[in-house]
Amino acid sequence: MYQNNYCEFLRFINLSSVEVGKHLYWNIGNYSLHGQVFIVSWIVIFVLLVLSVLGTKKLERIPDKLQNFMEFVLEFLQDIAKNQIGEHEYRQWVPYISTVFLFILGSNWAGALIPWKLIVLPEGELAAPTNDINTTVALSLLTSIAYFYAGISKNGLGYFIRYIEPTPVLLPINILEDFTKPLSLSFRLFGNVLADELVVSVFTLLVPIIVPLPVMILGLFASSIQALIFSTLSAAYIGEALEGHGEE
Numbered sequence: 001m002y003q004n005n006y007c008e009f010l011r012f013i014n015l016s017s018v019e020v021g022k023h024l025y026w027n028i029g030n031y032s033l034h035g036q037v038f039i040v041s042w043i044v045i046f047v048l049l050v051l052s053v054l055g056t057k058k059l060e061r062i063p064d065k066l067q068n069f070m071e072f073v074l075e076f077l078q079d080i081a082k083n084q085i086g087e088h089e090y091r092q093w094v095p096y097i098s099t100v101f102l103f104i105l106g107s108n109w110a111g112a113l114i115p116w117k118l119i120v121l122p123e124g125e126l127a128a129p130t131n132d133i134n135t136t137v138a139l140s141l142l143t144s145i146a147y148f149y150a151g152i153s154k155n156g157l158g159y160f161i162r163y164i165e166p167t168p169v170l171l172p173i174n175i176l177e178d179f180t181k182p183l184s185l186s187f188r189l190f191g192n193v194l195a196d197e198l199v200v201s202v203f204t205l206l207v208p209i210i211v212p213l214p215v216m217i218l219g220l221f222a223s224s225i226q227a228l229i230f231s232t233l234s235a236a237y238i239g240e241a242l243e244g245h246g247e248e
Contacts, residue, residue: 034132041129044106077101077231084235089242093235096146100139101231104130108193108223112200112216130226131197136190140182143234151241159241181237185230192226 026033055070063071077098081090111128129135151159163174196219203215 034134036126037129037132037135040110040126044103044110048102048106080232081235084232085239085242093238097231097235100234101227104230105224105227108227109220111193111197112219112223127197128193130189131194133186133190136186140186143185143237144182147237147241150238154242185233189226189230192222196222
């Protein structure tokens with residue numbers, strides 16, 4: 001009986017290790033890394049770097065198709081930063097907002113468009129990096145660090161006055177808000193990307209040819225919206241942190 005209870009206890013304390021699907025792990029010392037996440041992430045980063053270099057390698061007064069497309073993307077991302085952060089302070093944050101948007105968009109589309117199942121791994125399978133909670137949490141924590149840096153760099157220690165405004169009674173709620181921001185960012189992105197891939201997989205198993213196509217197209221649209229939401233909220237949080245308590 002005691003042995004059975006001990007086994008049940010072990011199962012209980014190992015609930016945190018429950019995962020969706022199998023993963024390819026790289027063991028480095030005492031650390032285990034999700035290999036498939038790194039592989040696809042590096043592919044996405046490489047493609048983005050190649051497009052950036054090719055699009056800006058030879059700038060012309062009359063842009064060609066690629067340069068014209070790159071300028072359109074840059075203007076779109078500048079508008080996101082300007083609308084959320086403000087006209088006077090948005091420029092230094094355009095690189096961060098652009099990087100977050102393009103990486104999430106590239107990761108989501110890589111998971112939706114590329115038939116990763118054709119690539120056989122020793123364990124697990126390749127997929128969008130954003131369907132792994134570790135990736136979305138890391139991106140959310142980067143945003144948290146960014147808006148803390150923005151607020152402190154502009155207002156100094158006066159930034160923390162916001163936690164007791166308009167009354168010190170709201171101090172616990174204002175602190176809790178800073179914990180919920182990265183949580184909501186990470187779980188929203190992770191949940192939507194994972195759900196989209198699961199829906200497409202189920203439809204592909206049931207009706208392999210025609211039915212999954214509309215779902216995949218809808219998934220591409222939803223993936224783009226998720227990248228837009230994440231980058232817009234990141235810019236909004238940074239803009240909120242830059243609001244001047246130190247100027248009062």
